[in-house]
Amino acid sequence: MDKRLHNHTTALPLRTTIQMIASELKLTPATVSRALNNHPRISAETKQLVNETAERLQYKRNRIALSLRTGKSHTIGVILPSISMNFFGSIVHGIELLASEYGYHTLIYQSEETTDLEIKAIEAFMGARVDGILASLAKGTTDFSHYVDLQKKHIPLVLFDRSNDSLHIPSVVIDDRKGGYLATKHLIDQGYRAIAHLAGPGHFQTFRNRLEGYKDALRESELPFSSDYVFTGDLSIASGRDAADYFLGLHQPPDAVFAVEDFSALGLVKRCKERGIQIPEEMGIIGFANEGFDEHITPTLSSMDQQTVQMGREAFKMLLTLIENRKADHHPELPKIILDPVPVFRESSTRMKTNLSTAPNHPTRTKAVTDQTNIHSI
Amino acid sequence: MDKRLHNHTTALPLRTTIQMIASELKLTPATVSRALNNHPRISAETKQLVNETAERLQYKRNRIALSLRTGKSHTIGVILPSISMNFFGSIVHGIELLASEYGYHTLIYQSEETTDLEIKAIEAFMGARVDGILASLAKGTTDFSHYVDLQKKHIPLVLFDRSNDSLHIPSVVIDDRKGGYLATKHLIDQGYRAIAHLAGPGHFQTFRNRLEGYKDALRESELPFSSDYVFTGDLSIASGRDAADYFLGLHQPPDAVFAVEDFSALGLVKRCKERGIQIPEEMGIIGFANEGFDEHITPTLSSMDQQTVQMGREAFKMLLTLIENRKADHHPELPKIILDPVPVFRESSTRMKTNLSTAPNHPTRTKAVTDQTNIHSI
DNA sequence: CTGAAAGCGCTAACAT
């Protein structure tokens, strides 16, 4: 009562509470609360009055008190390998778009591809009493017990992009097998016949599925599959370089490579250029992810767009459903959404001029096709 | 008392509270709290006991209750234009590194370069009762009243990278003038004599300073300054293309351009290549920011590294100081940290072979030099 | 239609 009665008319250092606006209007906090929440049994004039003074006093509902009272933090936690991978940054964007629309806050932690930081993130989220968690597995993670523990505690959890079917955790992924198939099929259509695959770590469903898609396409076109044509990398530029050296050192080097993601593909491109191999003439290359640099390098890199923004949206939607149905824990079926990848063919894989865009100077990223993607629930 | 007495030994759906571990040990919540916080006047054995059962019951301190009680949310808000700009992603990383070390959570909002979303972010932060805010100005922002309001309310606020001196808000920036000077000086050293500048929006101190640095270097070498050689863009690839067309259309086209940041520079590079201009032979180009794509395009793009991770760290440190000294509001002086940018010379500006790296195949990003940067407080 | 009272989980005086 003694400290700050002098209103300098500019300074307003006390954050205004429901109490304040109640006493200002000679009402009860309860009434003010109800008015603010548009409770049916509150007179229109009271609501009017309350809202006006709330506005005037710049009242902002204290989410902390709200959370303590209701037991819902209206905050979700997001774990992703690295925010500086354009791909994940874009998914985050999709998540946040919907989240803020639904009044949710988003806590983001980067695992930097390590299990250790995943665990730290989860602990932070538990302390923050997040209502649910979205996660994309770190590539260093092989022991998933920290995620299984979340399931046991009935914390809503949805995996996106990098998932693992054996975990039986709800997930939003793209159809990697189809993506692998489409990418490989494209190379075949472009006249390549000795097509290799630069694969990713085998403990990811994601990368195994892309490999399967690759095989599907070969089989369909009756091209032989050879394990010599599969090099397993670790999703880095360096391993792309290594793969290039390996493939070019073979007795019968391939004339095209489908790389499991764009950084590997970039390594391939760089090493091929260094060794004087012409792309796409002597070597066709296609990646996966549609990273930001794809359209800026020379030659521009073909890739498979993973519908990142939509993936983020779908992941949040699924999580929200889990959060809302938490009490009714009758697991009806394992929710799983599979998005279709969208091919983005650029120079690195296009040696048939007829297929080139008519305006090669301005290769635009495929973004508008979002609505065409199929969503099938399993 | 009726709902969940059946422990399925696996499921543990009730989040354990201080109360629970108190009754388990026949102690008071207060004592448990003290023990957990390592209060001096608590017996060692009690602490031991409490910590053990806390561990066993997987107790996690409820930050929400803590925040309500103490009035400190231990959360900061971060506003940045776009998380998918590698540059900002990297700063966020620096912020989070220190923040999590100090037990702070980080709420991130993207302004997408609009004032509107900046305001939304601030409102969200006020609701979340963040202890302080870090922000980098959106390029669309010319009215800064929402930030000034924060100052009036004594909400700790630190601007990073994109600041504005006239606002008198604490900030962490790099020495843009020096950066502009070094970039231009480098072009001069490489033998370029007709050096143009692709500038950024004039309402940013940041970009005006880079322009000043450009002028400094010209003056030092007694090269004439001409406003014809300054093209003002909007930090986009498109404006880089426009600039290229403008410069090449001049009576006496420049033989080099210092671009205010890398996306503009990329546009320049692309358009020059399309028009058959040889880089770096006929046209030297250097950008600013050291974006991720710089070392992947052809030719690789010279740039000025902005010490992003360190900038993030410094910004958080400064904010923390403000938060801790909030009550003692004797503004001693306006805190301001100016980091030195680090030149990263690559192919796009290097036409004197002697200056080329000895291992051009593996151009590494300059990262280890962090410790050499000067920090001077004003 | 509004008021009174309790309580979410925690900490910090103020006891003892």
Added chain:
DNA sequence: ATGTTAGCGCTTTCAG
């Protein structure tokens, strides 16, 4: 060294 009490700001029975 530990217990008692009160309260952070809000919502929500239960009463009028």
